[in-house]
Each structure stands twice: as structure tokens, then as C-alpha cells.
Amino acid sequence: MNKIKNTFNNIFIETKFKRHYKTLEILDNIVENQEIRYIDDILSFMKDNDGAINPDVRSKTLFLGGMRGEILRKCPGSYGHICCNYSVINLYIGCPINCSYCILQSYLNQPATIINVDIENIFSNLRNIFSASKDRLFRIGTGELGDSLVYDDITNYSIDFVNFFTEFDNAIFEFKTKTDKIANLLKIVPNKGNIVVGFSVNPDIIINSEEKNAAALDDRINAMRLLIQKGYLIALHFDPLILIDNFEYEYETVIKKIFSQIESKKIQWISLGAFRYTTDLKKAIQSNYPDTKILAEEFALCEDKKFRYLRPVRAQLYKFILNTLKSARSDVPVYFCMESPQIWNELKPHNDQIKKIVFGDKI
Ligand code: SF4
Secondary structure: OOOOOOOOOEEEEEHHHOOOHHHHHHHHHOOOOOEEEEEOOHHHHHHHOOOOOOHHHHOOEEEEEOOOOOOEEEOOOOOOOEOOOOEEEOOEEOOOOOEOOOOHHHHOOOOOEEEEOOHHHHHHHHHHHHHHOOOOOEEEEOOOOOOOOOOHHHHOHHHHHHHHHOOOOOEEEEEEEOOOOOOOHHHOOOOOOOEEEEEEOOOHHHHHHHEOOOOOHHHHHHHHHHHHHHOOEEEEEEEEEOOOOOHHHHHHHHHHHHHHHOOHHHEEEEEEEEOEEOHHHHHHHHHHOOOOOOOOOOEEEOOOOOEEEOHHHHHHHHHHHHHHHHHOOOOOOEEEOOEOHHHHHHHOOOOHHHHHHOOOOOO
16 A cells, blocks of 8 residues: 655645646645746756755655766666666656665755656657667666656656657666656556556565655555556566565565565566665664664675675575575576676576676676
8 A cells, every 4th residue: 555645745846847747747746735836947946955865854855857977877786796787767866765775865956856847858868778789688778866756646657668668679667666656657558568566575574664755565566467468568676675574574475475476477577685884874774763773783894885784694585586486487587786796696687688688688
């Protein structure tokens, strides 16, 4: 069940987009009356309001405007770690789900959640990029700086994206979510086979303690079932895997639950990533979520200046997940997110399909 209501205390709108149809559509879908203020320029707004912001506070202020800069960016990856060739579009910046481990806490400092309403600019840029590189397969998502579907009930963007991507044979688009906000997706048929809805999954014990406003696991699985019936492909992200008491029992329960209800051939890929953090993120977690236990393990500093569980511990966690997936008769391609070459070499999770889809046959 959706826990997020999408109510805001303040709304700022970039003047240029005051009468833009997407702005009006979003305002129409926000039921309560808020004070709306118009501002000339997003950059000066950000500069004037710079500072550390609690994610709860940020999600109560909404900014609607157009984003500058590169539209399609390569996911930055992590120095010394294998990258999965993913590209991202910043449609949303900020996220009201408030996961305790969220990396956004350490590098977003704007005081508002931003929704980019300049959709024509996004689509015309993407059209040019896809047309100029017809031999390349693009794997793209909107879930890097916020959840891809958490605001979908006010933006209706999922419908625009599914329709847009039906034009292209060389692009796969992924919505990444921890919600079950799929009402819009169920209204349309994805007839190209290039739309993937990726669900991040974790045991309910973690969802309840660390993913404050996310949907329960059963609700995510139910959403997967409905989407598959409609013709969507699914992806699973076990990321972050968190070392908890009864790790094996808890994660085995998740895997069994999913594979007893979801046909594995409808799952395009599975990613695995153990919990990791930077020094800045640690400070943010300690300040925003003082009761969390996720930092109470032994961690090692890695080449990319992120702390991770010790390598043998990570290898053990991954081995357990890979074996449990096998026992659940999953033949879904698996890749690691931001993992070291040593872990890749030791566990060799990929197969030919993952090499093609995720790495363009480069590894
Ligand atoms: S859903 Fe993703 S973006 Fe949103 S708070 Fe959680 S980790 Fe961050």
C-alpha cells in the first residue's frame, strides 16, 4: 500500500514554466492548497538556499522547473569498481521514501525536491542521441536521484516514458522503485518489450526499520505480478544487502516469496550490491537516523573511498544469494553493483545474456 501522500508545504515554480502543461497537470494532481511562489531562475534559487537539509524537510518543498545541463549522463560508477554501463536521466531530484542508507543524504543540498517539467527538452535530446548511435544499446533509468515512481501519481510521467520509448529499438528504459505506484503503468500496454520495472527488494524487517516510506515486500511483489500480466518486464535489485541477524533466513524468505509468484523468465536482470557508504554519508546517517543499526558492523575502506563490509564477508553474502537464487530455479542474469574486480572474478555471476544487456559484451 502506498505510504506516500505527496503533500507539500511550499511550492516554487520557475516562471518560464508557469503555464507549461506538465506544471499545470502536476498542480492539478496535488490536492491540497499550498502557497505557490514563482522564481526566475532555478540556479539562483539553489544558491540562495544551499545547506544541509534533512530529507524529510526537503520532501515537503516542491520545485517545478527545467533542468540545465546534460540530459543523459552515464551513471558515475565508482573508482576501481566495475561499472554496469547504465545511463541516467535526472527527472526527479530528491526522494520522500527516506531510506536510512540513501546516498542522496550526503550530496543533495538543495532545499526542495525538484521535478523537471521540461519533458520536451528531455525527449528531443534523447531522440537525437538514440538516432545518432543506432548500433549502440542504451540502458537508461530515472531512479538515480530519486525513486522513479514515487511521484508518478502527480506527474503521470510513466505514461509519457513508455509511449516515448516505443519509438526506439536501441534503448531499454527502467523505472526503479520501492513503491507499488503502478496505476498509470497498468493503463497502457508496453508493446515494444523494452520497458523494465526494477524493484529494489529487502526483507520486511529492513523495510520497516530502514525504508520508512517504502511499500511492504508483499505489495511490491503484487505490483510485479500485475505488471507482468500487462506485458512489462521486471528487474530485481538486492541493493543494499544489509548484514542483519538471521541474514540467511530473511533473504531466503524474500527470494522464495518472489520466485513462488513471479515467473523467472519475466525477470530481465538481478543486481546485487552490499551496503556501502562514504564518510559524508556516515555523518548524515548518524544525524538523520540516530537509531539505525546499519553502521554497527566492521567495514573496510575501499579504493573508491567508500566503506564496505570486509571482502570475505561480502563474498559470503553474495554466494548465499546466488545459491539461493539457483535453488529457487532462477536462471536470471545477475550482476554486481559497484563491486571490485576481485569479487567479480571470485564469484563470476554473469552469463552471456548479462554481458550483452548490461555491458554491451564488453567484459
Ligand atoms: S528510494 Fe532510493 S532514492 Fe529514495 S530514499 Fe530510498 S535509496 Fe534514496
